[in-house]
Amino acid sequence: MAEIKIHFLGASGTVTGSKFILETPGYNLMIDCGMFQGIKELREQNWKDFPFETSAIDTILLTHGHLDHTGYLPRLVKQGFNGKIIGTSPTLAITEIILLDSAKINEEEAEKANKENYSKHEPALAFFTIKDAEKTIRKFKAAQIDEWHTLTKDIKYRFRYNGHIIGATFIELELFNKTFVFSGDIGRKKDLLLYPPQKPRWADYLFLESTYGNKLHPEESVTEKLVELINQTVQARGTFIIPSFAVERLQTIMFLLWKLYQERRIPNIPIFIDSPMGNNVFSVFEQFSEWHKITPSQFSEMKDRMNIITSYKETWETIDDPRAKIVIAGSGMVTGGRVLTYLQQLIDNPTTLILLIGYQAEATRGRQLLEGAKELKFFGKYYPVNAQVHLIESLSAHADQAEILDWLSDIKNIPEETFLIHGEPTALDALRVKIKDSLQWKVNIPKLNEVVEIPL
Template identity: 35%
Template sequence: MLRLSLRGVTDDRHAFMKVTFLGAAGAVTGSKYLVELGGRRVLIDCGLFQGLKRLRERNWQPLPFDPRSLDAVLLTHAHIDHSGYLPVLVRAGYQGPVYCTDATRRLLSLMLPDSARLQEEEAEYANRHRFSKHSPALPLYTEADARTALQRLHPISLPSQIALFTDVQASFSRAGHLLGAASIRLESHGERLLFSGDLGRTHDPLMRAPAPPPAADWVVIESTYGDRVHSPLDPETELAAHLSRALARGGVVIVPTFAIGRAQLLLHLIRRMKEKHAIPDVPVYLNSPMAEDATPLYLDYPEEHRLNAVELAAMTQVAHFVTGVEESKSLNRRSGPMIILAASGMATGGRVVHHLKAFAPDSRNMILFTGYQAAGTRGAAMLAGTESIKCHGEWVPVRAEIVQLHGTSSHADYHGLIAWLAASPGPPRRVFVTHGEPAAADALRQHLRRALELEVTVPEQGESFAST
């Protein structure tokens, strides 16, 4: 195996198999892997950098390769940190196909325009209130850019195997983490390179477990929770205890939630808790038009999740779906007890930021995080005990109770990641650990070495590796 500098990437198109880590290396965000095999160039994932400013600034830097030189793009799943850079890639000249599962395509048709609208709104808000250092503040891409990118999507079923080119095959297998989420294996001339994508949990209450991995020579595996074991408490018990405590004191519970996946899981759990009288019968608001649009998609992919049609219907009835902006604002004038679910899940943008401005200063209230909070996000700051957060240019005191649920995570813990790799038909020659903060990635490296005696590398941003 050769370790190459980034400069070597464009020079050597005939390396048998080469991978360059252009994102999610030393961080959980911006997933992008450039693969060269069989004389072709393929990009696996095309994610936006989110969180820390030094990471977000990478979204504005030119890519270290010409997008027109790519032969194909493949997406593991629809989350923006795996897909949200696609409009920039297409605007920069990429004209080829973007392969993804059918559910991913349908989620992206909601998420990419939404991502663009958020950026346009933030730029417009910054310009109106003049708090940006850039004048005028610009969005990274517009809704029109997002819609152009959507035209490049080629949906495939899950699981499936396709011939990308005459001598390059790609297979997609279920990753469990989100509707449509897949692990992707590329194969050419007997060399096999597997990307785990984001892996879900074996016993997730909503999604089915990831499929066992196919055989591979190299595996690129995520490590979001490479240093953690999830609470053995069932998420319903954990959630009921927190909600009951806040609601009993008349508090408002703000749940920053990813519109797709966590929102549906929470609605399902809240419906079950209400039915069992495990929590008081308070009003529940889902303030995310995208979550409302995504919920019916679950009906079309029953093999990917655990809910039947009756449970799906009941889930949609437990909350009042807030649509208009005026109705969203009016929630901020109400008092508790009530529960508000609103995007985004790390409180980096969206309607939840307005709710935080209204409710974070009151100690009766609760802010309940249900998923991973990347470094640099308002979510991570609140979990670290910050006394104030900056929202739309003004500092807002945080006196509400801050809670993190681990039982609702959509990522496997390190036991799950080890078990997934151990289920492979044979050990890979090398494993690359990505998509984790440095401590989590390094912890998983050590666990994999110890438990499975594998050769493990934690690549750095921009590093390349080639087979010899």
């Protein structure tokens, strides 16, 4: 009997490493190809042999460009994948920036670890190199949103706008007359920069993200909190550090600070943007203005108000600058990037304020800070945490439980099965119970590397 096999190779029982293979008669399709982040046990999965014949994968479809959805692509190509990698034009532009930036960081960190001898591996190796990333980018192919695209006579797909970050979509697949819907990461209904997510109308099989499946984002005044923290920073002549994801959160924070300055609600405090990847993302916002709400003139004014750092020398000059200041630097979970240099130098100072503004995955430095860590490890050494740590949860780019349920509200049928993915165990189970109780749908929480067979 003919069947489709779904291979859950990531974001299954966890919130990271999104990878799903649909093995069908005569054609193998992959949805997302992310790397694992967070706890060591998960990160080690990245280095294991891929559990599916890579040369047998025909096409990869990307929901969006974040590393936990795209970061394994160069490894897959290196292991023999030779098909097309398809996404919306802004998703591919973001993915190119993220892969090249990550490759550079991988190479630099491996070199530093070998030079300073703080890695357990001899020698420490880059997870993927710039050359690997460039080879991967050559396989990119853009597809129009809202149009059906045919892969075979039995398989077609469509990308639908999903908020979250620029270019992000959910994917509708028509497989052998059944509709499979992969939610990707669902955005917010009232995002400052992006339009509300579209909603699916039909799903025979639904693959649903659950990042905040157990939470409702608080009703809090983001602007009031920012004004309060900035005033504290000015009074203490301190440094206000905002670790930020380079895509969307960086632009959102910049927009908020620019508006507050325009409205004269904050003083003329210097604002430094130290994110090489974020600087590259600006061009994507400028190129794809139809994907977001900011006008070209607003975007230009916003950038002019900020001090955009373009070299590592300027990073150190900013650290040594005695003025009260705001620094926005990658990465958002404090796993890498320029923010590590600032925190390494300033986290022991009580006049330093740290504001976390997005989801903090398990075992990341961001999560450790959130949970009250008294010291953090950077580049092989521990540093005491004397800085104040704050969180604005409502700036998350992920839908909360109520928004996820609203996203499901236009589905006219009862799916044959709903698979909950991209969530930590408590979030997955809370959303499972909520969907089961409120919608009476059949809900499944697949395990990592589980294979589910669907008869045709």
